Amino acid sequence: MKERQPKEYDEVQLIDGKIVTLLDKLDDSHFLADYGNKNEELENLTLKGKPVSLEQIKKIL
Numbered sequence: 001m002k003e004r005q006p007k008e009y010d011e012v013q014l015i016d017g018k019i020v021t022l023l024d025k026l027d028d029s030h031f032l033a034d035y036g037n038k039n040e041e042l043e044n045l046t047l048k049g050k051p052v053s054l055e056q057i058k059k060i061l
Contacts, residue, residue, distance in 0.1 A: 004060060006031070011061045012052075019061065020052065029054045 006012055008031070010022050020033040030051040035042040 006054070006057055006060050013058045013061060014052065014056050015058045016056075022052065026051055 006022055008022055008025050011019060012022060013019050018035060020035050022031040023034055024032045026032065030053050033046070033049065033052040035045040035049065037043040037046070
């Protein structure tokens, strides 16, 4: 059985433990991510963060 691939608007857990929502798919292996706005640090990650790669995704929630 083929493992499910993440897609736009999936909520995922990253290998560092953060939970994000994948927004725009940039290419076959990178997404822009929404880290939320619970605090200024997370909001800054959303606005200025680097794209999330498939290798950074631990699991789809």
